[in-house]
Amino acid sequence: MASVYLHIPFCEHKCIYCDFYSIAPNDMPLEHRALVDRFLAALDREIDLRSSDKRFAQRIETIFFGGGTPSLLQPAEIAAILEKLHLSFDVDPAAEITLETNPGTVERAKLGDFRAVGINRLSIGIQSFHNDDLRFLSRIHTAEEAKACVKSAFDVGFENVSLDLIFALPAQSPDRWRANLQQAVALNPTHISCYSLIVEHNTPLARLVQAKQITPLSVEEDAALYELTMEFLSSRGYEQYEISNFAKPGFKSRHNSNYWNHADYLGFGPSAHSFWKEHDTPYAARRWWNIAHVVGYAERLQRGRLPQADEERLTQEQLREEEIFLGLRSEGIDVAGFRKKYRRDLLQEYGTYVAELIRQNLAILDGNRLRLTSRGYLLCDEICLAFR
Numbered sequence: 081m082a083s084v085y086l087h088i089p090f091c092e093h094k095c096i097y098c099d100f101y102s103i104a105p106n107d108m109p110l111e112h113r114a115l116v117d118r119f120l121a122a123l124d125r126e127i128d129l130r131s132s133d134k135r136f137a138q139r140i141e142t143i144f145f146g147g148g149t150p151s152l153l154q155p156a157e158i159a160a161i162l163e164k165l166h167l168s169f170d171v172d173p174a175a176e177i178t179l180e181t182n183p184g185t186v187e188r189a190k191l192g193d194f195r196a197v198g199i200n201r202l203s204i205g206i207q208s209f210h211n212d213d214l215r216f217l218s219r220i221h222t223a224e225e226a227k228a229c230v231k232s233a234f235d236v237g238f239e240n241v242s243l244d245l246i247f248a249l250p251a252q253s254p255d256r257w258r259a260n261l262q263q264a265v266a267l268n269p270t271h272i273s274c275y276s277l278i279v280e281h282n283t284p285l286a287r288l289v290q291a292k293q294i295t296p297l298s299v300e301e302d303a304a305l306y307e308l309t310m311e312f313l314s315s316r317g318y319e320q321y322e323i324s325n326f327a328k329p330g331f332k333s334r335h336n337s338n339y340w341n342h343a344d345y346l347g348f349g350p351s352a353h354s355f356w357k358e359h360d361t362p363y364a365a366r367r368w369w370n371i372a373h374v375v376g377y378a379e380r381l382q383r384g385r386l387p388q389a390d391e392e393r394l395t396q397e398q399l400r401e402e403e404i405f406l407g408l409r410s411e412g413i414d415v416a417g418f419r420k421k422y423r424r425d426l427l428q429e430y431g432t433y434v435a436e437l438i439r440q441n442l443a444i445l446d447g448n449r450l451r452l453t454s455r456g457y458l459l460c461d462e463i464c465l466a467f468r
């Protein structure tokens with residue numbers, strides 16, 4: 081089983097904290113429509129080139145439209161991409177197909193059209209239900225539009241709707257963050273992702289911090305809000321299955337779980353990453369990524385060349401380290417499977433350390449699965465380092 085990720089590199093406006101590759105109309109080197117058409121033609125070509133390589137002939141179990149703001153595309157454009165994928169790959173008829181959606185770019189009818197062309201999961205970028213937070217983050221929508229978007233999604237027939245929220249905004253109090261969580265849960269989404277605000281280099285947010293115009297929360301304050309998140313959502317029936325992700329029973333993101341389980345995936349579009357195991361060499365894999373420039377991406381494909389920027393080959397040792405890291409931050413490591421695959425017994429090698437983690441209620445051994453508790457998630461980075 082494998083996954084496909086499509087990076088749609090357009091946004092209506094750049095948010096101050098964002099370092100994903102995307103461009104807004106003000107920064108476009110071409111007229112907007114011409115650039116979108118060029119990108120779509122290039123994407124079609126990239127799918128042709130990759131799918132003609134028989135090494136990638138695996139059933140596709142999940143498709144994810146990310147970005148950028150894929151909901152800026154028209155439903156007919158999404159339909160054409162999906163049709164292309166169905167013609168080019170063996171797509172599972174029950175595939176999970178997610179569209180990242182920003183309130184302010186869709187109205188009810190457009191959401192209905194996305195549903196009709198085959199999208200069966202929405203991931204809606206809410207970030208906050210406080211309008212002053214949204215202005216600070218330079219989001220294009222209001223809290224009222226965000227709520228209306230979620231309600232419309234359910235009204236038009238989506239059954240699987242995820243909300244993205246950001247916490248640890250400057251000066252954010254626990255009460256203010258709890259109010260966000262309460263409003264999110266009141267909308268009854270099937271899945272909630274909560275990310276701490278990260279000050280990424282070369283963003284307007286980083287410049288505000290450097291100029292001392294804003295002060296990020298301390299590590300302790302950030303951790304307190306994270307603890308509050310875990311307690312609040314678990315008490316409302318959302319199971320935490322990864323550091324930042326919470327789902328109602330039966331609604332874990334299959335796409336993201338594939339990433340964390342080291343499943344193969346192909347990424348299309350500028351800046352998209354891919355990961356594919358080498359099926360003729362046991363326990364080796366390749367990761368590659370596309371150039372992060374939409375015009376350069378389109379030009380390469382026009383010349384019939386893949387738009388790959390670079391790649392790395394992952395050795396068995398690197399894969400083993402990644403598997404520990406990915407397992408601990410999500411649903412745990414299957415220690416028996418790990419032993420079989422890598423001929424390393426984690427419970428023997430790290431027995432004293434694992435016993436101490438369990439004693440301190442930072443981890444549990446659930447059958448064959450070593451997994452972190454909520455307290456363990458708080459210290460995940462440090463715990464992962466100890467397993468190197």
Ligand code: SF4
Nearest residue numbers: 091094095098147148
């Ligand atoms: S909408 Fe998303 S991808 Fe676009 S700038 Fe904002 S955070 Fe980045």
